[in-house]
Structures are given as structure tokens and as C-alpha cells.
Amino acid sequence: xxxxxxxxxxxxxxxxxxxxxxxxxxxxxxxxxxxxxxxxxxxxxxxxxxxxxxxxxxxxxxxxxxxxxxxxxxxxxxxxxxxxxxxxxxxxxxxxxxxxxxxxxxxxxxxxxxxxxxxxxxxxxxxxxxxxxxxxxxxxxxxxxxxxxxxxxxxxxxxxxxxxxxxxxxxxxxxxxxxxxxxxxxxxxxxxxxxxxxxxxxxxxx
Numbered sequence: 001x002x003x004x005x006x007x008x009x010x011x012x013x014x015x016x017x018x019x020x021x022x023x024x025x026x027x028x029x030x031x032x033x034x035x036x037x038x039x040x041x042x043x044x045x046x047x048x049x050x051x052x053x054x055x056x057x058x059x060x061x062x063x064x065x066x067x068x069x070x071x072x073x074x075x076x077x078x079x080x081x082x083x084x085x086x087x088x089x090x091x092x093x094x095x096x097x098x099x100x101x102x103x104x105x106x107x108x109x110x111x112x113x114x115x116x117x118x119x120x121x122x123x124x125x126x127x128x129x130x131x132x133x134x135x136x137x138x139x140x141x142x143x144x145x146x147x148x149x150x151x152x153x154x155x156x157x158x159x160x161x162x163x164x165x166x167x168x169x170x171x172x173x174x175x176x177x178x179x180x181x182x183x184x185x186x187x188x189x190x191x192x193x194x195x196x197x198x199x200x201x202x203x204x205x206x
Contacts, residue, residue, distance in 0.1 A: 010050060014052075016089065017041060020089055020090065023086055024063045024067075027071065030071075030075060031075075035063060072110065090107075090111055091108065095142075100190065112202040132147060138202065145195040184201075185201060
């Protein structure tokens with residue numbers, strides 16, 4: 001290990017794992033995901049050993065590989081067991097991952113919109129939802145975001161313009177607008193995870 005690297009914050013990792021465990025445990029029951037319970041997280045020790053934290057991390061990684069984005073969406077949108085902090089805890093968990101697969105991208109994409117929608121007041125007008133408003137709402141997950149938009153994100157404005165011209169839900173669903181949005185996310189690659197890009201994609205997905 002590089003001696004200049006900061007030591008892992010075991011307390012923070014354990015705190016995060018304990019917040020996520022009830023959500024993941026219920027997900028495993030609802031969708032019959034055959035993963036044994038994590039004994040150390042079940043015990044709920046306040047001051048775990050390093051081995052316990054590493055075991056919890058491996059358990060969460062195993063669950064992350066099993067849970068599909070549609071299952072996460074269904075669970076968070078229908079379950080009364082998830083409190084208001086649940087989507088934020090999940091979002092922070094996925095944003096901290098260094099191995100960012102397409103599945104991780106799709107989960108982050110869903111969770112960003114879900115978290116924003118949870119915070120947004122009812123009756124919010126589309127004209128009020130600019131990048132600055134979305135960035136401010138997402139600060140608990142992303143911190144302060146510099147809103148200097150790269151040129152390649154201009155494609156999202158065209159997607160939003162196309163969506164705004166749709167006169168019906170059927171036209172939105174079948175007119176190719178959603179496909180344009182999915183294509184923009186795929187083409188972004190690792191740039192999708194830039195804070196300003198996450199803000200822009202969240203705005204386009206609302």
C-alpha cells in the first residue's frame with residue numbers, strides 16, 4: 001500500500017453498511033435472492049473489527065451483483081419499509097464504487113432521479129428546474145457542483161427540447177426521445193459520472 005494513502009475509515013464504512021443492510025435484506029426477501037444473511041451486520045455491533053467490516057463489504061458487493069435496476073425501482077417506489085434517507089444512502093454507496101459497470105450507471109441514474117423527485121415540492125414548474133436548482137437539491141449526494149457544462153452535454157438539451165414537443169405520452173414513449181436519452185448515457189462512458197453530468201442527466205430524467 002502506498003504509505004501516503006489515507007487509511008480506510010472503518011467507522012464510516014460500517015455505518016454505511018448498517019444503513020443499507022435492512023434495505024438489502026428486504027430486497028433479498030421480496031425478490032427471493034438466495035444470499036445468506038450477514039452475521040456481523042445482523043448482530044449490529046457498534047465497534048466492529050476490521051474483519052467484520054470487510055465481510056460486510058463483501059456481502060454488499062454480492063448483493064449489488066444480484067440486484068437488478070428494475071427490482072430496485074419497484075422496491076423503492078412501492079415499499080413502505082424504506083425511509084426518506086434510504087435512496088440517499090443507496091446513492092452514496094453506488095457513487096463510492098470505483099468499478100462502474102453499465103448496471104452501476106443505470107442504478108445511479110435511477111437513484112439520482114428518485115432522490116430528486118423525493119425532495120422536489122409538489123407543483124414545481126418545469127421552468128424552475130434548471131441545472132442550478134437540481135445541483136442544489138443533489139448537494140447531500142454530490143457536494144457542491146461546478147456548473148460549467150461540457151459541450152458534449154448539449155445533446156441533452158436537444159433531448160429535452162424533443163420531449164417538450166411531444167403532445168402525448170404515446171409520442172414520448174414511441175417517438176424515439178427516450179432512446180435518444182439512453183444513447184446519450186451510453187455514449188458518455190465514464191464521463192457520465194462527472195458531477196455536472198450527473199446533475200444534467202438527472203434533470204433530463206425528471
